[in-house]
Amino acid sequence: MTDDADEALLAPLRAMWRRRDPVPDGLVTSVLVALASEGLDEEYELLTLTGDAARLEGVRAPAGDDGGAGAPRTLTFTAGPVTVMLRVSPLDHGRRRVDGWVSPAGVHAVRLRCGADDVRTTSSAAGRFEVADVPSGVATLWVLGPEDAGTPSVRVTTAPFEL
Template identity: 40%
Template sequence: MSERDALLGDIAAMWREADPMPADLVDKVLVAIGGDNLDVEYELLHLVERSRELEGVRGLGDAYTVVFSSGPYSLLLRVGTHAAGRRRVDGWLSPPQSMTVKVTQQADTRYADADETGRFEFEWLPAGLSRFWLAFTDSAAEPDHPFATPAFEL
């Protein structure tokens, strides 16, 4: 510490001001690590990309896609924002697996099923911080524990 250059303190102050942590990041982390899921063994899906697209049909509002992946698996979520505070989610896992999909939010837990095409849908979910959990229903499928996304704003 005694050797520490004063200039490094200035650099830290500069970055703190120029590129501050998002105001809600701590809350996102607390949602992600909170709850009763800590004992569950799961495979974490990583965010690959998040993109906005403009809906072709008028009146339906914006939609965007979020892609997560882990190993050979990719999870694509297409999120429609057709009503304030509500999100429609169409999901697709590739390569496909039949599975149960669980969405955990601050106040809610909701479920959907995907058949062997790997597709599922939530006609509407409340907007807000969410985590998706995928549990394969085919007992021969690998891995034998669920996948989970990080918490992200739906």
């Protein structure tokens, strides 16, 4: 069949559906809004991190501090219904301890990559996890699961942040 023949067959069918089941008002706009808002969680997370960086601009550790001294700090990441809170505590020689909580609670696979270190752990049923010793530097965190139909689904992937 040619394109003209196809068009001749489909035109009456198209007209019938337009009469019997027209496109609802606002459907096209709603679909465009849904497509445009996809990924806003990640953009919000990045803006939150950028806002914190601007607030802390110009803040420096005391002279001679190797990163071992100082107070723990808290970071929060949100993606959709999942929130991850991290407490980063300084250790000696520029190392860090990371304690984390995932909400909603559940057993999740957790992966933290900082430099050459790639640490994998699992949260408890209460959503708590820990990474006892990682280097300071730029890190990325992934929270996977719980398993749906046998395949872990990505719940949170953070933008790079400073440990």
